[in-house]
Amino acid sequence: MVYTVALIGNPNVGKSVIFNNLVPGARQHVGNWPGKTVEKKEGKCVHKGTELKIVDLPGTYSLTARAVDELVSRNYIVEEKPDVVVHIIDASNIERNLYFTFLLLELEANVVVALNMFDVAKEKGYTIDVKQLSKQLGVPVVPTVATANEGLDKLKDEIVYAAQKKGLVKVKPVITYGQKIEDVIDSIVDIIKDGMLAQKYPPRWLAIKLLENDKDVLEKIKGSRHHRELMEVIS
Amino acid sequence: MGFNKNVGTEIAVYSFVIGILYAIFGILEILVGWGDLIGTGVSLIPPLELVGVNVVPPDVFGGIMLIIIGAVYLTGVKQQAKGEREGLSFLLVGSLLAAIFFGVYLVIMLANGVGYVFQFEDWLEWIWLDDLRPGIWLFLMALPGTYLAFTKKKWRE
Amino acid sequence: MKAKEVLGDDPEIVLADKRYDLVSNILATSLVKGAKKWTITDMLDKVFIHKFLGIPVFIALFWAMFRFAYDASAPFMEIIGFFFESLAEASAGIPNEVLASLIGDGIFGGLGFILTFIPPIFFLFFGIAILEDSGYLARAAFIMDRIMFKLGLHGRSFIPMLLGFGCNIPAMMATRSIEGEKDRLITLLVNPFISCGARLPVYILIAGAFFGSMATTAIWSMYFLGIVVAILLALLLRKTLLKGEPAPFIMELPLYKAPTFYGSVIHMWERGVQFLKKAGTYLLAGAIMLWFLSTFPWGAEVELSYTGQIGQALAPLFAPLGFDWRIVASLVFALLAKEIAVEALGIIYAVEGETAIAGALVASYNPVIGFTLMAFTLLYIPCVATIGTMKKESGSWKWTIFQLVLTLVVAYVVGLVITGIGTALGYA
Numbered sequence: 001m002v003y004t005v006a007l008i009g010n011p012n013v014g015k016s017v018i019f020n021n022l023v024p025g026a027r028q029h030v031g032n033w034p035g036k037t038v039e040k041k042e043g044k045c046v047h048k049g050t051e052l053k054i055v056d057l058p059g060t061y062s063l064t065a066r067a068v069d070e071l072v073s074r075n076y077i078v079e080e081k082p083d084v085v086v087h088i089i090d091a092s093n094i095e096r097n098l099y100f101t102f103l104l105l106e107l108e109a110n111v112v113v114a115l116n117m118f119d120v121a122k123e124k125g126y127t128i129d130v131k132q133l134s135k136q137l138g139v140p141v142v143p144t145v146a147t148a149n150e151g152l153d154k155l156k157d158e159i160v161y162a163a164q165k166k167g168l169v170k171v172k173p174v175i176t177y178g179q180k181i182e183d184v185i186d187s188i189v190d191i192i193k194d195g196m197l198a199q200k201y202p203p204r205w206l207a208i209k210l211l212e213n214d215k216d217v218l219e220k221i222k223g224s225r226h227h228r229e230l231m232e233v234i235s
Numbered sequence: 236m237g238f239n240k241n242v243g244t245e246i247a248v249y250s251f252v253i254g255i256l257y258a259i260f261g262i263l264e265i266l267v268g269w270g271d272l273i274g275t276g277v278s279l280i281p282p283l284e285l286v287g288v289n290v291v292p293p294d295v296f297g298g299i300m301l302i303i304i305g306a307v308y309l310t311g312v313k314q315q316a317k318g319e320r321e322g323l324s325f326l327l328v329g330s331l332l333a334a335i336f337f338g339v340y341l342v343i344m345l346a347n348g349v350g351y352v353f354q355f356e357d358w359l360e361w362i363w364l365d366d367l368r369p370g371i372w373l374f375l376m377a378l379p380g381t382y383l384a385f386t387k388k389k390w391r392e
Numbered sequence: 393m394k395a396k397e398v399l400g401d402d403p404e405i406v407l408a409d410k411r412y413d414l415v416s417n418i419l420a421t422s423l424v425k426g427a428k429k430w431t432i433t434d435m436l437d438k439v440f441i442h443k444f445l446g447i448p449v450f451i452a453l454f455w456a457m458f459r460f461a462y463d464a465s466a467p468f469m470e471i472i473g474f475f476f477e478s479l480a481e482a483s484a485g486i487p488n489e490v491l492a493s494l495i496g497d498g499i500f501g502g503l504g505f506i507l508t509f510i511p512p513i514f515f516l517f518f519g520i521a522i523l524e525d526s527g528y529l530a531r532a533a534f535i536m537d538r539i540m541f542k543l544g545l546h547g548r549s550f551i552p553m554l555l556g557f558g559c560n561i562p563a564m565m566a567t568r569s570i571e572g573e574k575d576r577l578i579t580l581l582v583n584p585f586i587s588c589g590a591r592l593p594v595y596i597l598i599a600g601a602f603f604g605s606m607a608t609t610a611i612w613s614m615y616f617l618g619i620v621v622a623i624l625l626a627l628l629l630r631k632t633l634l635k636g637e638p639a640p641f642i643m644e645l646p647l648y649k650a651p652t653f654y655g656s657v658i659h660m661w662e663r664g665v666q667f668l669k670k671a672g673t674y675l676l677a678g679a680i681m682l683w684f685l686s687t688f689p690w691g692a693e694v695e696l697s698y699t700g701q702i703g704q705a706l707a708p709l710f711a712p713l714g715f716d717w718r719i720v721a722s723l724v725f726a727l728l729a730k731e732i733a734v735e736a737l738g739i740i741y742a743v744e745g746e747t748a749i750a751g752a753l754v755a756s757y758n759p760v761i762g763f764t765l766m767a768f769t770l771l772y773i774p775c776v777a778t779i780g781t782m783k784k785e786s787g788s789w790k791w792t793i794f795q796l797v798l799t800l801v802v803a804y805v806v807g808l809v810i811t812g813i814g815t816a817l818g819y820a
Contacts, residue, residue: 012527012646038568058568066571092647094423098415099408120647125426132422177410180398212404233394300455303448307439324438331436332452339460350467355474358467 002044002051003163004080008073008104009088010097011059014116017146018088019043019056022156038072047156052163055082063103065216074216077107078201083163085109086155091121091128091143101137105174108202110166111139112158118143118151138174173204184211188233191226210234243318246384250315250326253377254308257333260291260369261301268293292368301369304332323384330381337374340366433527433647440531450535453528457519458557465511472511476504490690497739498683499676506590506675506731513589514664516558521659524551525651534645543623544630546575553579553622555663556586557615560778561670562663563588564785578629580786581795584774585622585802587615589667590730594769597734601750602762610763614770621771621802670729670777678728678776679735685725686739699725699740713768713807714761723768729775760814764807772803 007022009015020028023043033040041056057076058069065071077085087104089097094115104111113134121128134141140158144151176182188207192198197206201220209217211234221227311325344366350358399406439445480500486492523529529551537547548570555563563583570576595614599607685698695704695717703721710720722736738744741752753762773796774782783792 060569064571066573068568070571090646095415095419098418099411102411102414124431127424127426129422129424133418136418136422175411175414177407181407181410184398208407211399212407235394235396296455300452303452306448307445310439310442310445321435321438324435327432327435328439328449332449335453335456339456339464342460343463346464346467350470353467353471353474355467355470357470 002053003083003160004053004055005084005086005159005163006055006057006077006082006109007086007088008057008077008100009059010061010090010093010100013059013088013090013097014146015056015059015088018086018114018116018144018152018155019054021146021149021152022052022054033072033076038069047160050160050163052156052159062100063107065214071216074107077104077109078205083110083166084112084159086112086114086159088114088116091115091118092124092126094121094126094128101139102175105137105139106202106205106208108205110162111137112155112162113137113139113141114146114151114155115141115143116146119145119148138172181211184233188230191229191233192224195224195226197221197224197226240316240318243315243322246326247312247316247322249380249384250308250329251312253373253380254305254312254329256305256373256376257301257308257369258305260373261298261303261305263291264294264298264301264369266298267291268295268298290369292365294368297368297370300336301373304329304336307332326381326384330377333374333377336370340368340370344371431647436648437531437645440528441535446531446535450532453523454532457523458516461516461519461558462512465515468511469508473504473508476500476507480504493687494680494683497687498680501679501735503676503679506679506729509589509593509731510664510668512592513558513667514660516589517555517562517663518656518660520554520558520663521656522651524659525649525655527646527648530645543627545578545623545626546570546572549575549579552583553586556583556588558589558663559667559670560584560586560588560774561781562666564778564781565666567785577786577791578626580782581629581791581798582622582625584778584795584799585618585625585771587618587770588730590775591769593731594726594733595766597737597746597750598753598762598766600746601753602759610766614766617767617806618770621806625798625802670775674775674777674780675729675731678725678732681728682725682732682736682739686736699736703740713764713804713811714757715765715768716756718756719761719765723772726769727773727776729777730769733769758819760811760819763814764810767810768803768807770803771799771806773799 007015007019019041022045027045028041028043031040032038038058043054045052045054055076057073060067060070060073063070063074065074076082085104087101089101101111101113115128115130115133118128128143130141130143140162142151142155142158144155146152177185185204185207188210189198189203192203192206197203197220206217206221210221210230213234221230224230307325308329311322311329314322315326316322344363347358347361347366348363351361440449442449477500480496483492483496483500486495520529523532533547533550536550540547540549549567552563552566552570555566560583563586564580567576567579567583570579591614592611595611596607599610603610682699685702688698689696699721700717702724703717703719706720706724707715707717715723718737718740721740722733725736726733734746734749737753738749741749743749743752757765773779779792779796782795783789786792
């Protein structure tokens with residue numbers, strides 16, 4: 001069977017290098033996301049007998065509804081539900097990059113972290129306890145130096161494991177926002193949990209986005225029968 | 236964080252000389268090129284020729300750029316003399332800019348060479364010496380000194 | 393319980409703060425930062441983002457890049473031109489007259505001429521790729537942002553504007569990274585005012601014909617004019633139709649790294665290929681259409697060809713600018729691709745080769761009209777391929793048509809101003 005694997009990360013983290021390593025040039029297919037003008041790069045790769053379809057999502061700093069390319073990435077993850085989402089992080093800039101990981105975890109993506117540019121982090125004097133990081137995030141973390149081809153085989157191993165394990169273990173939310181906010185989130189989740197919205201989108205994520213007045217999510221709930229109820233809670 | 240003041244002074248003097256040279260030739264290029272810019276064909280000083288080589292080409296904007304490079308070199312002088320490590324940034328960037336301009340002028344010279352080889356109309360009277368301008372030989376002159384400044388003295392902490 | 397009570401007016405920030413807190417907590421247990429090493433990036437940024445030197449250095453680097461793009465590509469343009477000229481001559485031998493004309497004049501002549509502009513466009517994109525891969529472009533955008541913010545533009549608009557000097561098509565596609573719909577729309581709307589590579593042949597022809605030793609300055613002034621108009625229009629749009637504050641500009645400054653030749657070539661190719669696609673489609677179609685409309689009715693004088701008829705019909709509208717039917721006809725054709733204007737003028741005057749066309753221009757018009765024509769070419773309706781891109785990127789016919797009208801009006805007004813000043817100064 002073929003697993004879909006999405007690559008995502010900030011610009012300049014080495015995502016293209018990793019994509020080019022996973023999918024050699026000839027096998028790459030470049031087109032457009034349907035109905036959008038954002039470029040879509042994808043290709044197939046085979047690792048130890050398992051076929052992977054790799055999709056390179058646009059490099060963005062965040063996943064808001066404010067920019068076309070961010071929205072494309074976000075909708076892809078939430079609606080197409082790829083088997084694995086590889087978050088490529090610039091280890092030498094780990095604070096900023098880690099924020100994005102949380103956004104992905106909230107999207108309930110099946111995340112594998114590629115801690116890239118590990119050599120640069122070392123040069124900067126950083127010492128990163130990869131095991132501890134992985135434990136705290138609850139996802140596999142693989143240090144890589146993509147430009148030197150280091151760590152990429154291990155990354156592919158972890159991608160395959162993660163794809164096979166998808167959905168088997170229920171993931172606890174890594175981020176909690178404090179009692180008061182959690183209560184509001186819960187109340188929203190309660191409203192939608194039996195409906196169409198909860199089937200299509202992760203309920204907790206939907207709730208958080210509604211609280212943030214996310215333009216795109218506000219559009220998405222318009223057709224729902226819970227619309228008025230929801231608008232009351234969040235206004 | 237600093238380095239030996241004697242070393243600093245050496246580097247400062249060197250930066251000063253290179254900076255002034257770039258600035259001077261920048262001004263010269265502006266003066267020679269002024270005529271072309273305002274269309275009168277009369278420059279403020281006549282073109283300089285040395286052994287038949289057009290030493291200072293008429294180029295107002297090119298001259299401004301040389302002055303900018305000179306300014307970068309000169310800005311670092313004070314901190315270098317005091318032995319402050321940050322002063323080296325200016326030497327680094329100045330050298331980088333000088334190298335970039337050298338590269339660009341060299342590539343243009345080579346491209347013109349291609350035009351000459353093909354005997355295209357615009358290049359019939361071209362000789363390579365036409366393109367041997369301050370941007371090229373000032374960089375070459377500065378090269379040994381820059382190399383020494385960065386390798387001989389320990390500046391990486 | 394209401395969300396506003398718990399989260400206040402800025403829920404996004406409240407939640408973002410919590411996430412950042414969590415990031416700190418996690419990193420506290422898994423990251424140890426050694427003594428801060430003073431890296432090359434720090435050294436370079438001392439000067440590149442220097443309060444006083446930052447902008448001059450910026451100017452120097454971009455000047456060097458443009459010099460490289462236009463001067464180093466010159467002989468290669470000749471090579472391509474020579475290649476197509478030879479092909480055009482060879483096809484004169486084709487027995488069928490109409491076919492010979494189509495292939496010789498229409499395709500090799502017309503399209504071939506346009507393809508000679510591949511070197512400067514590609515060299516420019518190569519230069520931009522190097523600046524981008526090295527990490528400097530992020531600093532440039534950062535420096536520009538301070539200024540652009542005051543002009544109501546977003547710092548992220550800088551790179552699309554820069555790309556516009558090569559070709560407006562990849563430039564407009566690059567606006568996708570701009571957050572904020574209004575910022576993006578403004579950047580899209582004013583982008584065509586940036587003088588793309590295609591307009592250069594028109595400038596070179598006209599400036600070479602009329603301005604002699606000052607030709608280079610005249611051409612430079614077009615680039616400058618384009619930038620000024622783009623900025624003024626952006627400001628105007630911000631204050632009127634698209635009111636609001638630009639979205640905050642948060643950009644990460646990546647570490648500097650030495651760009652690789654191969655990597656830069658790939659980036660150059662990605663953008664340059666947009667221009668090639670345009671060449672393969674619109675320009676080819678345009679060249680053939682131009683050939684058709686000027687060659688038929690077969691054997692007729694230029695005035696009586698379809699091209700001539702169109703020009704004469706529209707000419708009265710442009711009389712205040714001093715444009716006659718010949719210029720108007722070539723401008724109509726330039727809608728397909730601005731480069732075509734040169735070719736069109738050649739066909740209309742029934743002469744071949746730049747020198748001959750230049751001669752014909754000088755004989756028929758005065759320098760004021762020449763300069764007005766240059767400015768008009770710069771500013772008026774963008775080429776069809778660009779219009780298509782605008783529709784795609786903006787997703788709306790309303791704004792695309794608005795852009796058509798806007799550019800035409802601006803071109804006409806600026807044309808009138810130039811004509812007025814020029815005549816007053818006695819150059820007419």
